[in-house]
Amino acid sequence: MVLTSEAWPAVQRQFFSWFHFKESFPDVARGFWLDIRMFLVAEVLILAFALVLAMIRSLRGPAFFPLRAIVVTYIDLIRGVPILLLILLLGFGVPALQLTGVPTSRIFWGVAALVISYSAYTAEVYRAGIESVHESQRMSARSIGLTQVQALRFVIVPQAIRNVIPALLNGFVSLQKDVALVFVLGVREGLREADIYNARTFNYTSYVVAAVLFLLISVPVARFTDWYTERDRRRRQAMST
Amino acid sequence: MEWFKTTWGRVTIAAVAVLAVVLIIVAVSGGDDEDTAAPETTAAPETTDAAPETTAAPETTAAPETTAAPETTAAPETTTTTEAPSACAVENLPLVAADTLTVATGLPVFPPWMGVGDDNFDVPESGTGFEGALVFALAAELGFSDDQVTFVRTGFDEAIAPGPKDWDFNIQQYSITETRAEVVDFSDPYYTTKQSLVTIDGTSVIGATTLGDLADARLGAAIGTTSLDFIEDVIQPSEQASVYDDNVDLIAALVAGQIDGMIVDLPTAYFMTAVQIPEQGADGIIVAQFAIEAADPDNYGMLFAKGNELVPCVNEALAALDADGTLQALEDEWLAAGGDIATITE
Known part of the structure; x- marks a missing residue:
């Protein structure tokens, strides 16, 4: 139906032109490489920072109330703010303050905004994992003399992470696409290069180039997630029998 | 052994599927498609819509x-x-x-x-x-x-x-x-307009009078403009041009110290220095206009x-x-x- 439409050749020229595919590929690929580097740095920081947030949120007792309150406020607030606003605020706003010693780099602040935003979401994923670990595990750990933090660190969290790996990898894929949002700061990443090519030639094929590159990363990640979950499930079954 | 096989099966199927879609699309569109486009478009509409649809004509003008x-x-x-x-x-x-x-x-x-x-x-x-x-x-x-x-x-x-x-x-x-x-x-x-260089107080491009003065400048332009082409084709600074959605973002980057100057056409430059830049708390300056035609003149x-x-x-x-x-x-x-x-x- 799509291919026999009389407007198909025009649409095809607009979206799937081999000439424009080749023409836009080098710039888009160069931008995409920047995406990957930003993604890797951001992901490592997110995983670490979010875990700290989730652990603080899981601490019990009145003594930790102020810490818990700060983390809950942070998560609620950041998850409610559009990520684009965070990027603009940090990328343009902070350097404009002209404070000495504060970096003005767009990539630095772009990645910082992503880390701040994604950590809030990822902390909730961790928390779901922590709460999915049976209460008896915590009680046992405490009863053998571990402190709250030790119990979390050595008993709860290792089990918790295992439970939420698919959800974490889901976040990977999502972040990999959202890294492109730093384009608003003038950074020429992959999708932006596709944008520039489109604005110059009125041809959308450059976006297809970007999509193919993104798929080359996200499809293997998705397959890996499935494979890992499956392996984990089988191992546990093997242990229980 | 079994699960390993099936997982790889799935990996292969997924990879092949993605590749196949891309290849089919590319293959179908391969080469110059002008000649394949013509027969398809001329055949259908002229027989179906007889006289009343005069507006149908523009769509068939492939040649x-x-x-x-x-x-x-x-x-x-x-x-x-x-x-x-x-x-x-x-x-x-x-x-x-x-x-x-x-x-x-x-x-x-x-x-x-x-x-x-x-x-x-x-x-x-x-x-x-x-x-x-x-x-x-x-x-x-x-x-x-x-x-x-x-x-x-x-x-x-x-x-x-x-x-x-x-x-x-x-x-x-x-x-x-x-x-x-x-x-x-x-x-x-x-x-038909000229390109111009706009900046704010205290940047390195103030006083530039030749293209050589801009060799190391960090310049920006809005996406889809001839100004961007002008930076890349004529000024050719050592640092790649930064690209923004619109002039408002350009000013923000200028105020944030992330670029030294921006290229816009002269009429826009007047407006930016008169209205937009002061609104962001800076003093806008039109440093220069370029009496050099871009490869693609700005008409x-x-x-x-x-x-x-x-x-x-x-x-x-x-x-x-x-x-x-x-x-x-x-x-x-x-x-x-x-x-x-x-x-x-x-």
Whole structure:
């Protein structure tokens, strides 16, 4: 139906032109490489920072109330703010303050905004994992003399992470696409290069180039997630029998 | 062993599927597809829609695209003079709404192009600004009264997507380029401008008088503009140009110290230094204008759907406005000429 439409050749020229595919590929690929580097740095920081947030949120007792309150406020607030606003605020706003010693780099602040935003979401994923670990595990750990933090660190969290790996990898894929949002700061990443090519030639094929590159990363990640979950499930079954 | 096999099976299937879709699409579109396009389009519509659908014609014009080129030159009217008087009468024009000139423009519109003056901001109907005044002058020349002109708003990029348009023409400083002309039609140029360098207090580009002075400058431009091409083709600084969505983001980057200067056309530069930059708490400076033509000279044209038969009539009216000096008068009134700004020639 799509291919026999009389407007198909025009649409095809607009979206799937081999000439424009080749023409836009080098710039888009160069931008995409920047995406990957930003993604890797951001992901490592997110995983670490979010875990700290989730652990603080899981601490019990009145003594930790102020810490818990700060983390809950942070998560609620950041998850409610559009990520684009965070990027603009940090990328343009902070350097404009002209404070000495504060970096003005767009990539630095772009990645910082992503880390701040994604950590809030990822902390909730961790928390779901922590709460999915049976209460008896915590009680046992405490009863053998571990402190709250030790119990979390050595008993709860290792089990918790295992439970939420698919959800974490889901976040990977999502972040990999959202890294492109730093384009608003003038950074020429992959999708932006596709944008520039489109604005110059009125041809959308450059976006297809970007999509193919993104798929080359996200499809293997998705397959890996499935494979890992499956392996984990089988191992546990093997242990229980 | 079994699970390993099936997982790899799934990996392979997924990878092959993705590759296959891409390859099929690419293969189908491979090479120059002009000749395959022609038969498909001409066969179907002419047999199905007999007489009444006169608007069906533009869609089938695969071949005459080569004739699009003359429209960007000065005087193509000679070919149409014999049938012009009747074809360009208001009642005969192929309009999207009867007896109404439906003009598309941006949202919002900015001075000095449209809506100049405190009470007229974002009011293209006021007829103020260079393009605003031009639309009404053009409408009058075509035989419309002022209240027969209607404005609609579109995005800059959305106007170039394939498909029918719900406006007669779109005017929001579209630079005429050959690549764009493959997808849409343009009127003759109604304005030709120079590029200029704008910055704020305290940056390194202040005082630049040659292209060499800008060799190490961090420059920025808005996406899809000739200014961006100008940086990359003419100035060629060592640092890659930064690209922003619009002029507001450019100013933010300038204030944040992330770029040293921006390239915009001169009329925009006047507006930015007068209004936009002070609003962000900085002092805007037009450092220089460039008396160097970009590889693609910056000519603004009105944008039409591909094959719109309104184009020759609009061009005729435009030529009349040019001949009687109206066009120049509008330019002098709304786009003030440069004074003590350096001119970079090399």
